[in-house]
Amino acid sequence: MAIVEERPVEEEEVEHELHEVWEDAPGIPGFFATVDHKRIGMRYIYTAFIFFFIAGLQALFIRAQLTVPDAEVVGPEAYNQLFTMHGTTMIFLFNTPVLAGFGNYLLPLQLGTRDMAFPRLNAFSYWVFVLAGIFMYTSYLVGAPPDGGWFAYLPLTDKVNSPGLNLDFWGLGVIFVGISTTVGAINFIVTTFKLRAPGMSINRLPIFVWSILAMAFMVIFAVPAVTLAAALLESDRLFGTAFFDTARGGSSLLYQHLFWFWGHPEVYILFVPAVGMISMMIPVFSRRALSGYVWAAGSLVAIAFISFGVWVHHMFATGLPALAMSFFSAASLVIAIPSGVLFFVWIATMWQGRVRWTTPMLFSFGFLLIFLLGGLTGVMVSIMPFDWQAHDSYFVVAHFHYVLNGAVVFPIFGALYFWLPKMTGRMLSERMGKLSFWMMFVGFNLAFFPMHVLGLFGMPRRVYTYARGLGWETLNVVVTVGSFLFALGTLLTLVAWVQSRTRGAPAGDNPWDADSLEWAVASPTPHYNFRAIPVVNSRHPLWDQEPLPEASSGDEEATRSLGTPGALDRATPITTGLDAAAEETMAIPRETYLPFLLALGLAVFFTGLLVEALVVGVAGVAVATLGLLWWAWRTEADLV
Amino acid sequence: MTTAVAVAPAHSRRRTYPLGWWGMVVLIMTEAMIFAGLLGSYFFVRAISPTWPLDHIEPPELARISLFTVVLLGSSVPIFWAESGIRKGNQRRLRIGLLLSFLLGASFMVNLAFEYEELHFGVRDNAYASLYYAITGLHGLHVFVGLLMNLIVQIKAWQGKFSASRHLTVEIFGLYWHFVDVVWIFVFSSLYVSLHIP
Ligand code: HEM
Ligand SMILES: [Cu+2]
Numbered sequence: 001m002a003i004v005e006e007r008p009v010e011e012e013e014v015e016h017e018l019h020e021v022w023e024d025a026p027g028i029p030g031f032f033a034t035v036d037h038k039r040i041g042m043r044y045i046y047t048a049f050i051f052f053f054i055a056g057l058q059a060l061f062i063r064a065q066l067t068v069p070d071a072e073v074v075g076p077e078a079y080n081q082l083f084t085m086h087g088t089t090m091i092f093l094f095n096t097p098v099l100a101g102f103g104n105y106l107l108p109l110q111l112g113t114r115d116m117a118f119p120r121l122n123a124f125s126y127w128v129f130v131l132a133g134i135f136m137y138t139s140y141l142v143g144a145p146p147d148g149g150w151f152a153y154l155p156l157t158d159k160v161n162s163p164g165l166n167l168d169f170w171g172l173g174v175i176f177v178g179i180s181t182t183v184g185a186i187n188f189i190v191t192t193f194k195l196r197a198p199g200m201s202i203n204r205l206p207i208f209v210w211s212i213l214a215m216a217f218m219v220i221f222a223v224p225a226v227t228l229a230a231a232l233l234e235s236d237r238l239f240g241t242a243f244f245d246t247a248r249g250g251s252s253l254l255y256q257h258l259f260w261f262w263g264h265p266e267v268y269i270l271f272v273p274a275v276g277m278i279s280m281m282i283p284v285f286s287r288r289a290l291s292g293y294v295w296a297a298g299s300l301v302a303i304a305f306i307s308f309g310v311w312v313h314h315m316f317a318t319g320l321p322a323l324a325m326s327f328f329s330a331a332s333l334v335i336a337i338p339s340g341v342l343f344f345v346w347i348a349t350m351w352q353g354r355v356r357w358t359t360p361m362l363f364s365f366g367f368l369l370i371f372l373l374g375g376l377t378g379v380m381v382s383i384m385p386f387d388w389q390a391h392d393s394y395f396v397v398a399h400f401h402y403v404l405n406g407a408v409v410f411p412i413f414g415a416l417y418f419w420l421p422k423m424t425g426r427m428l429s430e431r432m433g434k435l436s437f438w439m440m441f442v443g444f445n446l447a448f449f450p451m452h453v454l455g456l457f458g459m460p461r462r463v464y465t466y467a468r469g470l471g472w473e474t475l476n477v478v479v480t481v482g483s484f485l486f487a488l489g490t491l492l493t494l495v496a497w498v499q500s501r502t503r504g505a506p507a508g509d510n511p512w513d514a515d516s517l518e519w520a521v522a523s524p525t526p527h528y529n530f531r532a533i534p535v536v537n538s539r540h541p542l543w544d545q546e547p548l549p550e551a552s553s554g555d556e557e558a559t560r561s562l563g564t565p566g567a568l569d570r571a572t573p574i575t576t577g578l579d580a581a582a583e584e585t586m587a588i589p590r591e592t593y594l595p596f597l598l599a600l601g602l603a604v605f606f607t608g609l610l611v612e613a614l615v616v617g618v619a620g621v622a623v624a625t626l627g628l629l630w631w632a633w634r635t636e637a638d639l640v
Numbered sequence: 641m642t643t644a645v646a647v648a649p650a651h652s653r654r655r656t657y658p659l660g661w662w663g664m665v666v667l668i669m670t671e672a673m674i675f676a677g678l679l680g681s682y683f684f685v686r687a688i689s690p691t692w693p694l695d696h697i698e699p700p701e702l703a704r705i706s707l708f709t710v711v712l713l714g715s716s717v718p719i720f721w722a723e724s725g726i727r728k729g730n731q732r733r734l735r736i737g738l739l740l741s742f743l744l745g746a747s748f749m750v751n752l753a754f755e756y757e758e759l760h761f762g763v764r765d766n767a768y769a770s771l772y773y774a775i776t777g778l779h780g781l782h783v784f785v786g787l788l789m790n791l792i793v794q795i796k797a798w799q800g801k802f803s804a805s806r807h808l809t810v811e812i813f814g815l816y817w818h819f820v821d822v823v824w825i826f827v828f829s830s831l832y833v834s835l836h837i838p
Contacts, residue, residue: 117659186666194659198647220666224673232681232774241763241770243681249694250767254684258677535645549645558649574659581650586659625788632792632809 014564021570022527024591033591035119037104038525040126042423044101047130048094053494054137055089056487058082063447067480069468079464080147081166085136087150088170091266092177093133095408099273100125100184102415103212105423107188109518110206112197112536114529114572115588117190120595120631125183127599132177135606139169146170149462151259152233154244154252159237165610171234172606178227179602185219188212195572196580197517198551198562199536206516207290210297211276214304218265218272221308226262229255238612253318260311267403268307272300274411275342278364281411281418282346284514285361286353289540292345299338299345306335316387325384332382339375343368358512359433363414366441367407374402377452392462395455401448413440413493420497421511425524426504432496439489446482450475515540520548532563533573536580551582561585598627664812668819671782675823678778679830682771692835694768697761699835708751709828712783715744716821719814729804731797738794741817745787752780772831779827782820789813 024030024039034040062082065073074082104122108115116122139145144165148157157167192205192213205213232243233255242248244255283290290296312320312328346368355361377399381387390396413436421427454475459466466472510519517534518525519542532550534541541548553563559582561571566585574584605620686692693699722737756773763773793813796802802810 118663121663182670186663186670189666190659190662194662220670221673224670225677228674228677228681235770235774239763241774242765242767243685243770243774245767248766249685249689250770251685251688254681257684258681261677532644535647547643549643551647552644554646554649556649559647562647563644576650576656582647583650583656584658629788629792632789 014568018526018528018531018567021568030591032596033123033593035115035123035589035591035595036527037108037116037119037122038423038527038529040122041101041103041105044097044104044126044129047126047133048098048101049494051089051093051133052098052490055086055094056490058086058089060483060487062086063480063483065464066466066476068476069466069470069473071465074464076464077147080149080462081145083462084146084149084170088136088146088173090404091150091270092174093129093136095270095404096177096181096266097129098412099215099270100129100181102277102412102419103188103215103273104184106419106518107191107209107212108195109422109521109525109529110209110516111192111195112200112517112530112534113191113195114533114567116187117195117586118187119589120592121183122187123592124595124598125180125187127596128180128183128602129177131599131603132173132180135176135603136169136173139166144169146173151263152230154233154255155246157233158244159240168234168237168610171230171237172610174230175227175234176602176606178223178230181219182223185216185223188216189220192216193577194574195586196575197534197536198573198575198580198582200575201579202577203294204536204539205297207279207293207296207300208273208276208516210300211273211279214300215269215272218269218304218307222262222265222269224262225258226266229258229262232258234609238609253315256315256318257311260314261308263314264311265304265307267400268303270404270408272303274367274408275300277411277415277418278346278367279342280514280516281360281364281414282349283353284512285356285358285364286350287356287513288349288353289515289543290345291348291352292341293539295341296345299341302338303335306331306338310335310382313382313387316384317391329382329384333379336375336379339371343372343375358417359428359430359437360414360418360512362434362437363410363417366437367410367414370402370406370410370444373449374399374407377402390455392460393455394451394459394461397461398448398451398455401451405448406444410440413437413490416493416497418512419518420500421504421507422518422523422525424501424504425507425522426500427507427511428493428496428500428504432492432499436489436492436496439492440486441489443482443485443487443489447479447486448482450478450482454479510542515543517541528567531567533561533566557585558582594627594631598624598631601625601627658808660808660812661815664815668815671819672823675775675778675826678771678775679826682775682830685767685771689768692768693772694766697765697768700755700759700772700832702832702836704751705755705828705832708748709824711744711751712748712824713821715741715748716818718744719817723807723810723814726802726807726810727804731800731802734802734807734810735794735797738790738797742787742790742794745783745790745817749780749783749787752776752783775827775831779820779823782823786813786817786820789816 024034024036061074062079065071065079104116142165146166146169148162148167148170152167152170155161192209235241236244242250244250244252246252279290279296309331310328312325313332316325381390381396381399417428417433454472457471459472507523509522520534521529532552535549535551538544551562553560553565560566561569561573562582566572570588571585572588573582574586575581576583601620601623604623605617608614608617608620718737718740722734725733725737761769763770790813793809796809
């Protein structure tokens, strides 16, 4: 492939022209105006990891405080702020967006298209995410970080009991960042249904695409509930309404219902894309196709559905009617079935293949072990009498870290080693990767396994210290040592990541000999993704279709954008929903400041609400509305 | 080496729906969940309350809002008419239909303002009052946004920017407007009708 000199002159001209058509404006303007899904996806990942390290630092402070009894590393107020911001950051500002980042980068590539369905909305959702994160963290600057726990239950969080700005940063921030998640989900759904390479029928979608699709649908139906919970909470706090005020006929239990109607599916919103990543990596390193593709895809969809029927298991201790709680307990147990199916799909794939123990495979395997334990303790807390025992103890902290930190973060780290080479063009060091994995794996289990025991011994969560002589001393030291080991392991990956940029071996198109379409293009991916859109007739195009056929442009509206002329036109084909036949052509917009301005308008609006300054709020709405109007006005040109 | 192949386009008789239309459909799903959540909250609080409306507040009267329900639902009809017009390239039907729908929607908003003015309770009085204002207010906001969208589409229509083959904006707007109307049926039955049937 490296015979550039022998290429005909024409060929070079085409390359040059493609570059002209696709390259963003250089410098600051391009930075703020880009709509390229690859730049946006990587930014999502970078930004989310900054939040990961911030929240990790908070966790280390928590653990430092809890290492020995009666410690005074931080006081009770600071401790409340630490675990609240740790949980909130991990869920809202790291886990959700980092998966959106991978989705953004990979979805168009795996589908065989040149961008997302709504590139400008894509940029908008990124800017909203960053600004919402900054918004929440300015709380530290004014000395009022949220301190009501990551689910902010009432009456603790009403205006009487929490008079400061702390909870307002939380409530408004949650609404703000929810806009980003929702807009992102709309984009994922439409892209998956309408922008696929010809021939990529629904039964040929890569499993990762299935997982992103299931995640996006969960977002669409779940996020409105938490937005509502936070909005009504803020309304009570700012305008004195009575939604959750029991003295005026409101209900604080209502808040819990609204919150967990989102809160439980949220766990699966995080878990399902992680499962999708695992299901892409295990087959590649087992050198065979996933055993039971249909079972895996079906299980993902089943999990998405069932996850909406279980939220009350977070409220077993609230005294709801027994019959209702039994129903939710049973439903929670049912979710073990599709999870079990997935588990057997992975085991069978490895069993029937020949496993290569690369770093991504190690992380996948570590995930399997951790997920097994997290799933088991999940079954335990689904059973009411056990939950009453374990409620608000460290047992629960252990359980959800096995799920959130183990079963979601391990796949994400594996995915870094697997897909960063595609994004940057450089391999990460396998030696450091393996070392990092072992430190993380050992550290993880040292940190979180003993928490089960501590919980059963009665150690409560969210309490900033404990007395001597309760028999908790040794285990708490172990937990803290494990936490620091885990943190060091993650740092090592950061080092490997940075180092790869200068010293990593060139990745080539397909370093892992993988099967999906993102590996058909150069690394790093060219701006236009595919010069000509590939034609797919297999679930594993790169394994079964050698050479990979490329579509050529026809004269009709439907086929005009398929070949190189389409790439030169900044266009990409729209295909039919189920069988992916070419249907129409979409124009990919150029850079624009609009998404950034609109997000900025929202930030001003939320700041206005925060400080209860009418002018500021109105100014924000005005900016956002003008932006929207301008957007609506300009849009017509590129709509067919 | 790669091979170039010609791809046959999807030739089907059925209408194709462009991306923006799909985007609006998904947006409507998530918006519908917000209203479902609010109405769910309303019935949740109502179920645990000793009296409803709370504190024997006098609920808004039924007769006038029924009239304006007809007005709002009626505002969807000119949109259908306008859409079927522009599909045949009829500019006049498009313009008049949009204008008519705008006027009907706007009069619904005027009535909402009057109703707020006349009510005997304020948003802070109790949970019933808060829910009442939140639900009608959010719906009103949607009508307002719909009117703004109508304005944009209408300006474009009077400038003659649409044609039989290019009128996606009209259809996307129509979808949204019908959604706002359908939501009102639920709001109307929960907040008004259900309080007046014994
Ligand atoms: C560096 C690894 C981590 C360590 C050492 C750690 C440690 C802890 C500890 C000790 C607590 C309990 C504080 C208390 O109740 O007193 C906690 C709470 C929590 N953690 Fe982590 N954590 C880590 C990573 C994560 C990750 C990756 C997530 C999710 C993606 C996460 C989500 C949460 C949540 C939601 C809470 C509950 C906060 C609350 O009670 O409001 N943690 N963490
Ligand atoms: Cu749950």
